[in-house]
């Protein structure tokens with residue numbers, strides 16, 4: 001089990017075909033899966049997605065933190081991102 005800090009969404013990189021999950025309850029993660037990693041807010045460290053599989057947490061998965069309202073994205077492999 002690892003804890004992965006998500007990162008900010010940069011201007012212009014939000015794809016049109018995705019949605020942003022809103023965390024209603026700061027004490028309850030938006031997603032809960034069966035993978036090895038927990039994902040936390042880049043600003044306040046709040047738990048946003050628990051026990052997730054890294055292959056699921058792509059650029060399309062965005063979560064707005066219920067505690068600080070920061071929109072987080074879960075890309076961890078920057079090198080895989082094509083240059084535009």
Ligand SMILES: [Zn+2]
Pocket residue numbers: 041042043044045046065066067068069070
């Ligand atoms: Zn936060």
